[in-house]
Amino acid sequence: MGRSANREVAGVDAPRPKVCRIASEDEASELAHRLLVPGRRWPVVVLTIPAGYDQPFGDPDEIKQAVGDLAEVVLMPTSDVSWAFSRVMPTMTQVYGGAGRVYPVDHAWVSDPGRSRLRFAYSPDDRKRITDQLISDALQAAMAAGLVEPRPRSESQQRSGRVQGVIGSRALVTLEDMSAATVWEELTLPGVTLDQVLVKGQSVAGSYDRDSRRLDVRAALRFTDLASALEGVNEAYETGDAVLAEVAAVTDDAVTVRLLPGLAVEVGREAVTTNPIDTLSGLFSVGEIVTGRLVALEPLRMRLDDVDDEERPKPAPSLLAGGPPWLRPPAPQPPAVAAPSPPAHSPPLAAPPSPGVRNVAPRQPTPLDLVRLLSPAQQPVMARPTEAMPVWEQARVAQLSNELAAERATRKALADELTGLRGRAAELEAECAQATRSIGQLQTRYRGADLARQRLIKQLKSAQSRVDQPATAGEPLFLDPEEQFRYEVTCEWAQRVPAAEKAAKPLATYVLNPDFLDSVEKLEGISRAKVVAVVVEVLTGQAQHLAGRDAHQLRTGEAGTSYVRRPDGATCWRVALQRESAAARRLHYWRTQGGYELSRVVLHDDYRP
Structure with a gap:
């Protein structure tokens, strides 16, 4: 191991061709230091041997054969050796006890251990599962490191x-x-499952590697960059189409969806729900498939609040010629059925305990209790005191024999308890997966109900508008622009703040800067309704408590400089109208002794008051 640690420094451009075995504490510490030093050029797979075993639960040779020269494979025992490794590694990034882990080239895993997933194995029965998981993790890490180029190597052939x-x-x-x-999923597109790319009967062509028998089809993939993805969306869809999208990220105030791999669109809260108590992070899960409406193609904009249940979305494009749509509508979920209650006269049923888990904690066994648990064949052969021994030696032999028997019995009891805990851990993993699926199903049902509610509200408002104001629909109600804006702010406040909270959340006194309304009209990419909604949040004091608004005082320069202040003592503040974009819009306003002064609506990089 000492020599292998310097392979990259010495200019070797590939990992060791065989599995590397860690045999000493020094080698384990050296491995940990090497993983933590920036500049490593390939991922490292560390598989551990559980305590009390000679071999790991996973198959290190199969892993090495699968990853080839794309990753290094290391085997380490669980002992003082693994403790030496753990002492050097940051918290939550260690590995021992039969588990395995892939350490990517990117060092983001040091501060975010979730980027280096810990793969568990509890018995030899988990051999295939943990082996496949580590192979997949290693290939994905190699892809992310740029080690797998989508062009054929000299020893590869073009086959179909x-x-x-x-x-x-x-x-x-x-x-x-x-x-x-x-064809391996890890060697196609990151974040895309293989059944989103290929389908039975499809004709494919690519670079064929004779050693691994892998067919690399990435050179034929469509929409591999932003330009081709935008072109693909323009070819497949038209403005107003109902389309499928995949949730890529979600916060309380925005959800980011993918129309194609690498082409994401941020949808703000105002285009999802009108319910003020909803948080988008409670409505969506990453990886979920949703239906939205394409509002515009240039720039790309979507809404998720106006698609009827009966409206079928357009088929998503295929990522490979002749392949399936890369997104499919989620299968309808059956309604939840409550478990039937037992008859009133029936006695209560006792829930059976989970395997390996006791309902009542037993008392701590004594050495004599533990010895009795052993079968006669397992009973230790104890040294018998002889009459030739002095009395004190006879007593000492008897004492040591009892201690030996107790130690052996204790080890057996602990081994049985460990087996039970491993079984329970597997059950908990299955329960967690089922709970995650249930959450996704409930979110989908809730969104469906919320969309129906929003449609009914829109229909009601439309009907009321036709009855009450047939001649002025869509027209300003005031000739003076400031009066019209104040009217819109008051209406938004009246509709948004519940009656019981209006006394606690009144609209503060405010004035409009002479440039304010011009900035609202001239700045594109943000709706007037969104500006009005955020103004209400500012005037009622809610903006200070909303993380998505990022309310803070405006500075005269970079961080650490003084805040912008007027001679009259007013301070300039800034809140977000949009997020995570250089062109994201911001609202500037002054806090004065008498209330507020709305200054301007600006782009993110405009820091003038």
Whole structure:
């Protein structure tokens, strides 16, 4: 291991061709230091051997054969060796006890251990699962590091064939000479499952590696950059279409969805729900497929609040010629059925305990209790005192024999308890996965109900508008622009703040800067309704408590400089109308002794008061 640690420094451009075994504490510490030093050029897979075993639960040789020269594979025992490794590694990034972990080239995992997922194994029965997981993690890390180029290598061939089926993260392909090849999910597109790219019967072509029998189809993938993705959206859709999108990120005030891999659109709260108590992070889950309406193509804008349940979205584009739509509508979920209650006369049923988990904690066993648990074949052969021994030696032999028996019994009891805990851990993982699926289903049902509510509100408002104001629909109600704006602010406040809270959240006194209304009219990319809504949040004091508004005082320069202040003592403040964009809009206003003065609506990079 000492020599392998310096392979990159010495100019070697590939990891060791075989599994590297860590045998000493010094080697373990050296490995940890090497993982933490920036500049490492390939991922490192660390698989551990559980205590009391000679071999790991995963298969290090199969991992090495699968990743080849794209990653290093290291095998380490759980002992003082793994403790030496753990002492050097940051908290939550260690690995031991039969688990495995892939350490990517990017050092983001040091501060965010979730980027280096810990893969558990509890028995030899988990061999295939943990082996496949570590192979997948290693290949994804190699892709992210740029080690897998989408162009054929000198020893590769251009081959074509037909997909026979997709099983999990692998697709079986029969080549033109009837030989077999596989397409690996990790070597296609990050964040895209293989069944989003390939389908049974599809014709494919790519670079074929004879050693691994992998077929690399990335050179034929469509929409691999922003320009081609935008072109693909313009070819597939028209303004006003109902389209499918995948949730890529979500905050309380915005949800980011992908129309194609690498092409994301941020949808603000105002285009999702009108319910003021909703938070978008409670309505959406990352990875969920949703239906929205394409409002504009240049720039790309979407709404998620005006698609009827009966409206079928347009098919999503295929990522590979002849392939399936890369997004499919989610399958309808059956309504939840409550479990039937037992008859009133029935006695209560006792829930069966989970395997390996006791309902009542037993008393601490004594050494004699533990010895009795052993079968006769397991009973230790104790040294028998002889009459030739002095009395004190006989007593000492008897004492040591009892201690030995107790120690052996304790080890067996602990081993049984560990088996039970491993079984319970597997059950909890399954329960967690089921709970996650249930949350997604409930979110989908709630959004469907909320969209129906919003449609009914719109229909009601439309009907009222036709009855009450047939001649002025869509027209300003005041000739003076300032009076019109104040009217809109008052209406927004009246509709947004519940009657019971109006006394506690009154509209503060405010004036309009002479340039304010001009900035609202001239600045594109933000609706007037959004400006009015944020003004109400400012005047009622809510903006200070909303993380999405990022309310803060305006400075005269970079961080650390003084705040902008007028001779009359007023201070200039800034709140976000939009987020995470250089062109995101901001609202500037002054806090004065008498209330507020709305100054201007500006772009993110405009810091003038």
